Amino acid sequence: MSFPRKTHWTKDVTPELDGKEVVLAGWVWDIRDLGNIKFILLRDREGIIQLTIKKGVTPESVLSLTQSLGREDAIVVRGGIVKASKIARAGGVEVFPSEVYVVSKSKALPIDIWGGSVETDLDTRLKYRSVDLKRPINSLIFRVESEVVRAIREALYNRGFIEVFTPKIIVTSTEGGAELFAVQYFERVAYLAQSPQLYKEELTASLERVFEIAPPAYRAEKHNTNYHLNEFISVDIEEAFANYVDVMDILEDVIINVYDRVNKVFSNELAKYGVEIKVPKKPFRRVTYDEALDILGRRGGLKINWGDDVPKNGLEILSEEFGEPFFIIHFPTDLRAFYTKPPLDSDPKISESFDLVMGGLEIASGSSRIHVKEQLIEALRKRGA
RNA sequence: GCCCCGGUGGUAUAGCCCGGUCUAGUAUGGCGGCCUGUCGAGCCGCAGACCCGGGUUCAAAUCCCGGCCGGGGGGCCA
Incomplete structure (x- = not known):
């Protein structure tokens, strides 16, 4: 099946585009069917927007097609934007579809992603992880994580660092302390790296300022807390011709940039969950x-x-x-x-x-x-x- | 590994102590119906469950034993 190319994220459909035509794509978040008028909430990565289906306004073909729509069906919609003062959701904008394409039908979901009265156990959520990730809070977590990493890179590039990638399959411990995971490396045993530390130090002898956002580091410890993991993303930097005071100064820049970027990009969305970002100040x-x-x-x-x-x-x-x-x-x-x-x-x-x-x-x-x-x-x- | 707690429709739970009243309740989701401005929409109807094995008993979701699975705590670790 062919369908038109998505032109806008849901969050980019603003009242200023009143009268314009857009192509949106995403998943049916909810349907409120009142008979001769029907509201479809369309979700994509960036948010939710309301599609309005109205008898006498919406084309017959769209009218009949939307009869059979269900939650989480993947759809592409061409439609006109109408500024609407009455609706609270989606920034006071609704879209009247002129064409709807059903990309894929969804079965009933095994877990509740709508955040109503039912909170699903973590274990069950992980079993259906790809469904669980449709929950807006989870999508936000991933988008914030991406922005955090971007902000770290940005701050470090500005300080003259270059990004490096060190081996993750190694012959022996690089730092001591935590236990290593052993892996079968053809005819011998090797280990998963717990830290890029020693590689980093070797790299400074020629490249001076390097960093690695390790994907990931491994620690074979049987800990069972919410702040210790066997596999985690570490950020490592190493600089030649510098001391610990210089590094603290860099770290301050990195931290502040992370908070500042996340605040600029996500403050509105985070506010929905009662999270307010306070950007720390130097020193x-x-x-x-x-x-x-x-x-x-x-x-x-x-x-x-x-x-x-x-x-x-x-x-x-x-x-x-x-x-x-x-x-x-x-x-x-x-x-x-x-x-x-x-x-x-x-x-x-x-x-x-x-x-x-x-x-x-x-x-x-x-x-x-x-x-x-x-x-x-x-x-x-x-x-x- | 150790201590404690738990496993009931798709999901989340009530019932378990004190066995029969359970034909297993509720919410949410699903399906069908009504409604031309919903936004946690509303209303009506339908379908859907007692982890596995053994025992006690006239009778087990309920009591006992074993198994499997999960949660919490603490230990080690960053």
């Missing part, structure tokens, strides 16, 4: 590890031994204290990866390192790297490598 607060422990001990009633990592509830207390995103800097050297550079102020127990914390979560970490070969070898020896 982010920087507290030292020692200060953080002190604050937690005095105001949070949380005692942490020097040398231990700040636990999750500690980060939550500090987030409450500071509100905005903040850095914890100068972690104990032994707490960080072997390539992290000590000493700070000639104290080898303290490193040039930072964590970025937002909303009680550690969302990024970084450090100056050791650039003297002998020190690197020494650091590896200390860890028993």
Whole structure:
């Protein structure tokens, strides 16, 4: 079957186009049939618009065709735009179809995607994931994710970084810590990369500033929380001729650009779900590890031994204290990866390192790297490598 | 792996403690009908379910045992 090419997203059909003709395409979200007048809500990726079918106005062929339409049928519609003050939905615009093409009929859906009184269990939703993704909130999540990644790239390209892609099937651990997934690599065993870290460091020796949005990184840990995954998208950057303070500065730009872009593009849609974006301001607060422990001990009633990592509830207390995103800097050297550079102020127990914390979560970490070969070898020896 | 909780139409649930009144209730979705301005549309009608196996009992959705599946907590981990 042939049908005309889609000319507009539903969100682009605005009252200014009153009297114009458009071709829309999408899925039947809902039908309200009042007999001689019928309203079809058409959904595409960008939103929902109302099609109005009216006896005496709509052509007979369209009238009879729309009799048999059902929810989630895929259709293409040619029609005229009419500015309508009475309708609350779809920006006060309705479309009177002159032609309707049914691309594909839908069966009854196995789950509720309309967000009424029935909330489907996650497990059932995942079973019918392609249907579940029709829910507007899910489509929004994917579109925001895409914008976030675009904003990260934008900020980093502006800072002179280039994007690289490192191997994901590797022979051994690149960073230590988390367990690796083993995979059969022909006649031998290989592992899925947990981090692009060491590749990144090698790349700076020629390309200076690189980043990778790893698709994805793998950690073989049997954790079962909503903030730990076995497979996740990581953003890694590495810069030559720079230290941890320079990197925090870049990170601030990246974070602010992400919030700013998402706010500009999605503030209206997010408001429907009660989400309001606050764009953080530079510079982010920087507290030292020692200060953080002190604050937690005095105001949070949380005692942490020097040398231990700040636990999750500690980060939550500090987030409450500071509100905005903040850095914890100068972690104990032994707490960080072997390539992290000590000493700070000639104290080898303290490193040039930072964590970025937002909303009680550690969302990024970084450090100056050791650039003297002998020190690197020494650091590896200390860890028993 | 450990502790706790649960599995009833497509979906989400009530009923289970205290077995019979369950011919299993409700909402939503589906199907059919009515309505020329709906927007969580409304109204009328129809179809649709007790996870599997065993046991107790005159009688099991309901009680007991086993299995399978799912949820929550905590542990490890970023």
